Amino acid sequence: MPTPIAKLNFWGVRGSTPTVDPSTWRYGGNTPCLELTAPDGTHLILDCGTGLRMLGNRWDGAAGNRPTQTHILVSHYHWDHIQGIPFFAPLYAENNEFHFYSFRSKFLGSDSLRQVFEAQMATPYFPVDMSVMSAKRRFKEIDGGETFTIGENKITAHWVNHPQGCLGYRIETPAGTVVYATDNEPGDKKLDESLKKLAAGADIFINDAQFTPEQLQSAKKGWGHSSWREGVNTARQCGAKTLVLFHHDPDSSDRKVDAILRHAREEFDSVFAASEGMVVTLGAPGDPVQAHMPGTRTALRREARFRAKVCGVTEGGKPFEEETEVRDLSIQGALILLKHHPRLQSELEVTMKTSGTNGVQAMSLHGYVVRVEGASDKGPSAVGVVFAD
Numbered sequence: 094m095p096t097p098i099a100k101l102n103f104w105g106v107r108g109s110t111p112t113v114d115p116s117t118w119r120y121g122g123n124t125p126c127l128e129l130t131a132p133d134g135t136h137l138i139l140d141c142g143t144g145l146r147m148l149g150n151r152w153d154g155a156a157g158n159r160p161t162q163t164h165i166l167v168s169h170y171h172w173d174h175i176q177g178i179p180f181f182a183p184l185y186a187e188n189n190e191f192h193f194y195s196f197r198s199k200f201l202g203s204d205s206l207r208q209v210f211e212a213q214m215a216t217p218y219f220p221v222d223m224s225v226m227s228a229k230r231r232f233k234e235i236d237g238g239e240t241f242t243i244g245e246n247k248i249t250a251h252w253v254n255h256p257q258g259c260l261g262y263r264i265e266t267p268a269g270t271v272v273y274a275t276d277n278e279p280g281d282k283k284l285d286e287s288l289k290k291l292a293a294g295a296d297i298f299i300n301d302a303q304f305t306p307e308q309l310q311s312a313k314k315g316w317g318h319s320s321w322r323e324g325v326n327t328a329r330q331c332g333a334k335t336l337v338l339f340h341h342d343p344d345s346s347d348r349k350v351d352a353i354l355r356h357a358r359e360e361f362d363s364v365f366a367a368s369e370g371m372v373v374t375l376g377a378p379g380d381p382v383q384a385h386m387p388g389t390r391t392a393l394r395r396e397a398r399f400r401a402k403v404c405g406v407t408e409g410g411k412p413f414e415e416e417t418e419v420r421d422l423s424i425q426g427a428l429i430l431l432k433h434h435p436r437l438q439s440e441l442e443v444t445m446k447t448s449g450t451n452g453v454q455a456m457s458l459h460g461y462v463v464r465v466e467g468a469s470d471k472g473p474s475a476v477g478v479v480f481a482d
């Protein structure tokens with residue numbers, strides 16, 4: 094029997110409001126939107142932040158495999174989780190069918206999510222109204238504690254602690270369990286338990302990591318968000334295997350998210366920081382989670398051959414140093430052949446040497462590992478790095 098595979102794409106990972114600040118481009122500036130394709134082909138979208146627009150723009154390219162039905166799980170109604178809806182092109186094509194799931198807000202009453210749609214497109218906030226959205230739309234109201242199935246997949250929703258309410262989702266597929274717990278703050282006993290129930294034994298546990306532990310104790314207490322430390326503690330307590338730090342603060346530069354990830358990795362083995370364009374695949378139970386980061390997006394690459402010394406950290410966490418050659422260089426990144434297998438999302442120091450008129454010159458750059466290909470015991474692996482400064 095073939096191994097069941099589930100594929101999780103991160104289209105938006107930023108919390109609160111989109112960012113276009115150049116210091117945030119590496120992790121990305123779009124607000125929450127994830128896409129999960131289950132082994133049976135069930136197509137799920139988690140939240141409708143601004144990342145949804147990008148997903149919609151890629152829709153036709155994958156039309157051959159695209160199922161006719163998509164199920165959209167919405168965590169709550171804060172702007173950053175619904176803002177992508179009017180800009181999601183597939184909603185304007187009549188062949189598409191969408192099933193939306195969310196809770197009845199006590200502030201909106203019945204049909205909460207349908208009302209959110211209408212309000213976003215009401216005059217004078219948007220140029221056209223709902224009547225031009227020709228895709229079929231069905232709305233299902235769900236409650237915390239509820240379990241339902243879509244195809245072969247079991248979905249459970251649980252309340253998490255967030256102003257005006259928020260649902261976390263647990264999706265159990267034959268390839269493994271993905272838990273999406275955005276926007277939650279620790280400190281409410283009952284809801285902390287609810288989060289643990291949600292995350293129990295998850296293969297991938299995506300948790301709010303907007304603030305630092307220090308911010309969470311002081312200025313940002315009560316804002317409804319969490320930290321890397323809380324994610325690590327919950328992952329440990331409930332046996333989650335891989336933790337994904339999510340909902341990065343709009344004021345967190347890439348450097349700051351790097352530091353948050355570094356702290357989390359000192360405390361827990363398998364951690365990633367959610368990054369726009371990141372793809373995670375889940376195989377059969379027991380297989381490690383595979384992650385792929387987006388490479389340089391726009392850079393013009395040039396073939397190059399520079400001698401270089403590379404210092405970094407291996408997958409196993411050991412520091413290494415290696416003499417090699419840099420190939421395929423751009424202003425943003427490079428491809429380097431290495432015998433070592435550096436850890437994804439770790440830092441590499443690349444010192445390149447060239448002989449100029451004044452003798453040999455060295456240039457040192459800090460790169461960030463976005464790809465490791467051909468990582469086997471035989472032969473070198475091709476390591477993609479993006480230069481961080």
Ligand SMILES: [Zn+2]
Pocket residue numbers: 108109171173174276340
């Ligand atoms: Zn949010």
Ligand SMILES: [Zn+2]
Pocket residue numbers: 169171255276317
């Ligand atoms: Zn929120």
